[in-house]
Amino acid sequence: NAGVMQNPRHLVRRRGQEARLRCSPMKGHSHVYWYRQLPEEGLKFMVYLQKENIIDESGMPKERFSAEFPKEGPSILRIQQVVRGDSAAYFCASSLREASTGEQYFGPGTRLTVT
């Protein structure tokens, strides 16, 4: 039973470019969460999605960031016009049920470096 998969594992972008991060949840999981981890800090919630719906995006920056979880395929976190401050590890987690009743399982993360 494969765990949460994320790709790419490492991504280097120049300032102004776009970054696309992909997350495939565990089999059977329909709830996806994205978190960001800055160096030497804890994880900060960004967005919670179910298939084709954004449930909670209260942690997403208002501009340049967007997320989707289509009916088919992985969840995508998209960062437009990246800046140096976007450099971080981005983790995706999935759960079988709403997280309040089920655990969240994390992927290995995508480490984004903006040069």
Place this chain on the structure above:
Amino acid sequence: QQQVKQSPQSLIVQKGGISIINCAYENTAFDYFPWYQQFPGKGPALLIAIRPDVSEKKEGRFTISFNKSAKQFSLHIMDSQPGDSATYFCAALGHFGNEKLTFGTGTRLTIIP
């Protein structure tokens, strides 16, 4: 604002000793408290979790102690081993309708021989 405070920031424990990490929360709506273990370059892995209807939960060498009135909970690692060296995060999650995990800032644990 930070809603889950974690201490210490780093901890060094001798092999075979007990490692203790503490967390405190503010939001009384939290009702699920997991601990995650993270190795360098890896994602956090769920270690153990507790709900506020019990004061203690034990799984192998790992124990969570929970004090609802004080709004505090702690992770105890008994017979600590070098393989336990990692960063540990406490987290908290609210009841239905508030599914995001709020993480503490992490504790870097080092077990020395």
